[in-house]
Amino acid sequence: MNSIKELLNHQQEDWSLDQRFYKDMSIFDLEKHNIFYNSWIFIGHESQIPNKGDFFVYKLLDEEIIVLRNKENKVKAFFNVCRHRGSRVCLEEKGNTSRFTCPYHSWTYNLDGKLLAAKSLREGIEKSELGLHPCNIESASGMLLINLSDNPESLKNLQSDLKEPFEMFGFKDLKVAAHKNYPIASNWKLAVENYQECYHCGPAHPEYSLSHSLKIEDEPGFDEAQEKMMKNLDSCGLKDIEVNKDFSNKDPDQEQYAYSRYALFDGYMTGSKDGKPLAPLLGGIKEFNQGCSDFNIGPVSYFLAYCDHIVGYIFTPTSQDQCQCDIYWLVNKDAEENKDYDKEKLMWLWDVTTYADETIIVNNQKGVNSIKYQSGPYTDKEHSTRRFIKWYLSELKSYAL
Numbered sequence: 001m002n003s004i005k006e007l008l009n010h011q012q013e014d015w016s017l018d019q020r021f022y023k024d025m026s027i028f029d030l031e032k033h034n035i036f037y038n039s040w041i042f043i044g045h046e047s048q049i050p051n052k053g054d055f056f057v058y059k060l061l062d063e064e065i066i067v068l069r070n071k072e073n074k075v076k077a078f079f080n081v082c083r084h085r086g087s088r089v090c091l092e093e094k095g096n097t098s099r100f101t102c103p104y105h106s107w108t109y110n111l112d113g114k115l116l117a118a119k120s121l122r123e124g125i126e127k128s129e130l131g132l133h134p135c136n137i138e139s140a141s142g143m144l145l146i147n148l149s150d151n152p153e154s155l156k157n158l159q160s161d162l163k164e165p166f167e168m169f170g171f172k173d174l175k176v177a178a179h180k181n182y183p184i185a186s187n188w189k190l191a192v193e194n195y196q197e198c199y200h201c202g203p204a205h206p207e208y209s210l211s212h213s214l215k216i217e218d219e220p221g222f223d224e225a226q227e228k229m230m231k232n233l234d235s236c237g238l239k240d241i242e243v244n245k246d247f248s249n250k251d252p253d254q255e256q257y258a259y260s261r262y263a264l265f266d267g268y269m270t271g272s273k274d275g276k277p278l279a280p281l282l283g284g285i286k287e288f289n290q291g292c293s294d295f296n297i298g299p300v301s302y303f304l305a306y307c308d309h310i311v312g313y314i315f316t317p318t319s320q321d322q323c324q325c326d327i328y329w330l331v332n333k334d335a336e337e338n339k340d341y342d343k344e345k346l347m348w349l350w351d352v353t354t355y356a357d358e359t360i361i362v363n364n365q366k367g368v369n370s371i372k373y374q375s376g377p378y379t380d381k382e383h384s385t386r387r388f389i390k391w392y393l394s395e396l397k398s399y400a401l
């Protein structure tokens with residue numbers, strides 16, 4: 001077995017990854033600590049914890065993070081690890097509480113992570129030094145992002161460059177209408193590689209391809225649809241903004257992000273089966289514009305913003321050879337289910353599309369496991385996947401070499 005260094009040096013640019021990147025446990029360990037515990041990841045919306053004492057627990061590989069709203073109405077996050085002998089402190093997935101009592105020996109913490117009570121603690125040991133470990137959490141217009149690192153990259157540029165797009169779609173005034181978890185029997189990179197390209201959209205996604213012009217990017221008809229969409233952007237209450245600071249364009253010491261918008265085909269106002277609206281208009285949008293916007297936030301969190309709803313996509317590993325896609329459907333906070341939106345109709349497109357993706361990603365993994373798998377050339381239609389892989393390799397290089 002070559003060392004990771006040899007493997008990285010041997011990897012050909014713009015060709016798919018060597019099999020070992022998908023199978024080697026030491027590579028997965030590097031990814032876990034340096035990508036997943038060291039990137040900003042979308043974990044939910046502030047509206048999920050509206051009241052003081054509301055909390056939920058977010059799980060990522062070996063880690064569990066308690067996300068809560070404290071007595072001062074601030075959102076905080078703590079590692080779910082007792083400072084006595086390390087037990088999980090909170091065993092519930094969500095709820096409302098004024099304190100957390102460890103189930104093992106009853107050490108008790110308040111909503112600021114401070115240790116309040118620890119029976120029979122030896123003299124000279126300070127309770128004030130045994131609070132729950134805090135975890136970085138930031139709200140990007142209501143979207144909660146966490147980063148498990150002690151030294152996270154800054155979200156300053158993301159917060160200022162995406163402020164306007166967030167406002168256009170009223171991100172802070174959203175609520176989660178639905179959330180679904182899709183387990184995928186593949187290494188996480190195959191799922192992200194797949195999400196980054198629409199080369200597969202034609203054969204794999206007939207439902208999506210009927211309405212979304214990204215399917216014909218670089219083909220005749222794309223520019224025409226784009227022009228049409230742009231024409232009434234302004235009158236719909238949207239702005240022509242493009243930000244590209246992700247993957248290979250990332251600013252040093254800043255988390256990556258991007259924003260762009262593309263057209264939907266004639267007859268489609270949103271990502272619905274019949275093209276008709278699915279929910280009330282979002283934010284400052286005055287009327288439906290025939291398009292959808294892509295947000296990239298950090299390496300594995302993406303949002304698709306239609307005029308009436310947002311779909312959040314987050315890819316995380318659950319082990320070296322398994323991953324998951326969490327999808328959130330968000331609508332205006334005042335929209336009422338069964339009156340203003342129908343959950344099944346709202347979820348239809350990305351539910352059917354994600355199941356189709358799961359199938360092709362799992363087939364991809366099976367082939368990658370073969371003794372005959374070799375790197376293959378990425379096409380021009382896979383430019384974003386190429387940028388993702390380039391970024392991934394440079395990250396790995398900086399940690400492994």
Ligand code: FES
Nearest residue numbers: 082084085102105
């Ligand atoms: S491990 Fe939590 S109180 Fe002992």
Ligand SMILES: [Fe+2]
Nearest residue numbers: 194204205357
């Ligand atoms: Fe897909």
